[in-house]
Amino acid sequence: MPRTGRPITPLVLSDEERATLLRWSRRAKSAQVVAMRAKIILVCAEGASNTDVATALGVHLSTVGKWRRRFLKERLDGLIDEQRPGRPASIALDRIEEVVVATLEQTPRNATHWSRRSMADRSGLSKSTVGRIWREFGLKPHRADTFKLSTDPQFIEKVVDVVGLYHHPPERAVVLCVDEKSQIQALDRSQPVLPMMPGMPERRTHDYHRNGITSLFAAFNIADGSVISELHRQHRATEFKKFLVTIDKTVPAELDVHLICDNYGTHNTPDIRAWLARHPRFHVHFTPTGSSWINQVVRHASRMSAATLTEGGSTVVEGIVPGPVREDRPRLGVRRG
Template identity: 50%
Template sequence: MSAPAAPPLLLSDSQRATLEQLSRSQTAAHRQVQRARVLLLAADGVANTRISAEVGVTPVTVRAWRARFEEEGLAKLGQVRQGRGRKASISEEQVKAIVHDTLHTKPAGQTHWSCRTMAKHAGVSSATVQRIWHDLGIKPHRVDTFKVSNDSRFEEKLTDVVGLYLNPPAKAVVLCLDEKSQIQALDRTQASLPMIKGRGATMTHDYKRNGTTTLFAALNVLTGEVTGRCFDRHRHEEFLKFLKVIDAEVPTGQAIHVILDNYSTHKHADVQRWLTRHKRFHLHFIPTSSSWLNQVERWFRDLDVKAIRRGSFNSVPDLIAAIEDYLQANNEDPTPFVWTATAESILAKVTRARRKLTEVVNQ
């Protein structure tokens, strides 16, 4: 019969705040960070064996740290009892040096440290470096991309578009419109092998180009249905043809609010003249460098992953047929994307990003 699970550790609000700050620290002693993580998990009711596996210490250590906290609280969190436990094979000074060099230096001729290059630099094993990086959440091999919009009307455009998502107007349809240009009809140079038990499907890494097409697509924000047409090019002439398709499909009497980017085609003089004769169309432009704000971009990603990337197309008509099949399947069982972020929360995040960029530039 297994032993009963230990009860959750009782923490005050101030103790939890202190431990959460310590668990994210990149300058505190490695052992202190581990202990803070153990105590937080224990307070959440996680079993000792799971805690030991997640933090990288033994269950005996977990039980000992729990007992010590219940006895002494946080008063002696940073102190190590003499003569207890396995002696550290690396000093706290070495850990601090590894962390400092990882964050503030680069190896000669390279853009970032790896476990092996840092291990050679610091005179320790690569496993030691990996453990320190893992425990402190340091990931030199990863780079997250971003782009902060410099649009002078960013707040105005953002508020307008998010307002349509969160509070769409009555007796109107809201469409996210964009074009996915230069979709390539790629054919593999050799036949692909199907998936079998014990082995995934295979395809050659090289391919033959058989032409391209451009997909114009408009995602209905409320229903998730998509109207799409493929054209050879993506000029204002094709854009106008697609607007006429939308005009024919949307019932008379409904206003049409179209969310789209700042591509010059969307603002062409011929387009403007057509819009003056079709008063129910209202264009809403997203801020520059903010494609993430247009929901149809998310649908384009699904199209690419599910229907195009692993396909093999002998011709452009084959590619268009595959796109149309995906459109039909989507519209038979549409699922709208649910937008939850408010304009205020996005603006706060962008403000923090701009402030951080300014600090880096001024350093």
């Protein structure tokens, strides 16, 4: 009598299992291994033998037997691979926790922040290991950001007022962001600057001659980006009043003037308030305390510093800041409506 082999345990699927296996088997690109296992179980559920299933799907006979047994024992969960143990961790979790906690809650004795070397000396780990732990947890002890929380009780009202002017400026009016950039040093290098050449950067001497300091008064037009500017030795209320007179002469008389400025003391003295009262077309809008970032002229001054003042070249101020506004200077372009 020929051998019939070991009898095959019938494989019966529920409607829910069949629907799930059909969905898995139709995966076009991802998880193709799981898709093939689902196809094996679906064909087995039709009553086919392991040999017929292996032939129909082009897989090894032992593969069919393995996943048939796994499904009968664990059902759908048996078709999903478990996480492989892999190489055991070389660093205990408590040591990783020690590095993270020390980085967040402590500082080294003779420094303001941890370095990889100092943390390695403290923890007994290598510098590369400390670096990997910091990268994993997103820690950068060498970096520090600054922030400022305004304590102005009218913070929301002032922000809405200023931002409203930016988005919806009044008709027949010009909106100017006003501020002073003080303590600008006028420096001359002790020797002429050597120009840049192929393969060689521009070179300048390390020493310089001081020619005093100056203050830049600027009014930035949010409509067209033009700037009214003046240079003064100081930035007192007296100089600010002179700058207001310059603005008054520059802006066409038929337009109102909305000034956005910060809470610096020289902007709100009795003399300034009296001048504004005599010029009713001027309207002053103060930014919230500690919120200079909302004033567009601050961004303009920052861009100017990065582009022209950082290198500290010869005749710094004269080269990049226009002189006082003259009567014959072209009038500002104004956004209407």
